[in-house]
Amino acid sequence: MALSSAGRHILRTTCCTVRRFQCRSKAVYSAVHGFNEEDIRGKLLAFPGGSVDLVKQDSGIAVMTINNPARMNAFSGTMMIELEERVTQLEEWTEGKGLIVQGAAGTFCSGSDLNAVRAISNPQDGMKMCMFMQNTLTRLLRLRLISVAMVEGMALGGGAEFTTSCDFRLMAPDSVIQFVHKHMGLVPGWGGAARLVRIVGSQNALRLLGGAKKVDPEYGTQIGLASGVLNPANGTSALAEAEQWLAQYTKGPAAVIRAVKQVVVSGRELPLEEALRTEKDVFGTVWGGPANLAALASKSKHK
Numbered sequence: 001m002a003l004s005s006a007g008r009h010i011l012r013t014t015c016c017t018v019r020r021f022q023c024r025s026k027a028v029y030s031a032v033h034g035f036n037e038e039d040i041r042g043k044l045l046a047f048p049g050g051s052v053d054l055v056k057q058d059s060g061i062a063v064m065t066i067n068n069p070a071r072m073n074a075f076s077g078t079m080m081i082e083l084e085e086r087v088t089q090l091e092e093w094t095e096g097k098g099l100i101v102q103g104a105a106g107t108f109c110s111g112s113d114l115n116a117v118r119a120i121s122n123p124q125d126g127m128k129m130c131m132f133m134q135n136t137l138t139r140l141l142r143l144r145l146i147s148v149a150m151v152e153g154m155a156l157g158g159g160a161e162f163t164t165s166c167d168f169r170l171m172a173p174d175s176v177i178q179f180v181h182k183h184m185g186l187v188p189g190w191g192g193a194a195r196l197v198r199i200v201g202s203q204n205a206l207r208l209l210g211g212a213k214k215v216d217p218e219y220g221t222q223i224g225l226a227s228g229v230l231n232p233a234n235g236t237s238a239l240a241e242a243e244q245w246l247a248q249y250t251k252g253p254a255a256v257i258r259a260v261k262q263v264v265v266s267g268r269e270l271p272l273e274e275a276l277r278t279e280k281d282v283f284g285t286v287w288g289g290p291a292n293l294a295a296l297a298s299k300s301k302h303k
């Protein structure tokens, strides 16, 4: 049955609305929690500068760049909005398998733009910004992509928090992750504390937050914050090395890699019985699928 152009428009609009709703449903805060996204978007727009760039590659690995080098890649208000838009694009990228997040010009990110922080230093606006960033970074962590924060130079404050919204962190020699919040009279607000505890345990999290301790690659590896240390050989860039490292987990069909990430997210976040039911549902999407049938036909041995 052919649809009229009005019918096609309604269908397209409905699909977009459903997709937007599905994306939002992966977030933490909504109107039920008194969160008004449009209100905070309006406030963030008043603090422009920098960009968040995204390149989706044919390999299935995307590269996101936090780009505000004049301010050590601090997050301006418009960059927070752009980050949310990039996460939406990644949620819609069904061929994707992996994501690398890097900072421009050899350093990761120095947190919130302090000019914006000073201008909205009342608790109400602070909490709105914090809900907006928690929503975005939670959706980033829940992407069906295996993600890596490639830390060169410094990841400070919100930048340190950002690294915890990726599945892995690779640190370049001489790089530092530091939760400087205590020195700023703050605690993390972008979800960094909750994620940090899950990554390094509560005692190490207390050391990093309570002491605003600098984490270098050696200490990071020791406590499990760093998943590896980059050591780019002559002629190889840090990004190329990170892509090579990630490829060990993203080799294979997108449907399978994305299913792997999905069962890990549900195992990490859901109560056991709910996680088991999700695992069963995800299993159903790959069982008897093309990759499964090809593997059965090839009688592969796992030696």
Ligand SMILES: CC[C@H](C(=O)O)C(=O)SCCNC(=O)CCNC(=O)[C@H](O)C(C)(C)COP(=O)(O)OP(=O)(O)OC[C@H]1O[C@@H](n2cnc3c(N)ncnc32)[C@H](O)[C@@H]1OP(=O)(O)O
Pocket (backbone or CB within 6 Å): 070, 071, 072, 074, 110, 111, 112, 113, 114, 115, 117, 154, 156, 157, 158, 159, 180, 184, 186, 187, 188, 189, 190
């Ligand atoms: C929940 C998250 C939390 C929040 O929002 O509540 C935060 O993230 S608060 C922000 C935490 N980050 C900081 O406090 C970083 C402060 N900056 C520094 O410590 C230094 O600038 C450092 C160590 C990043 C770099 O030091 P270095 O000597 O190498 O360079 P400069 O200091 O000269 O920095 C170059 C240039 O960048 C500007 N800059 C750096 N960070 C920020 C920032 N977060 N916001 C705004 N601008 C930043 C710095 O002022 C210099 O600009 P210039 O115009 O040359 O003065």
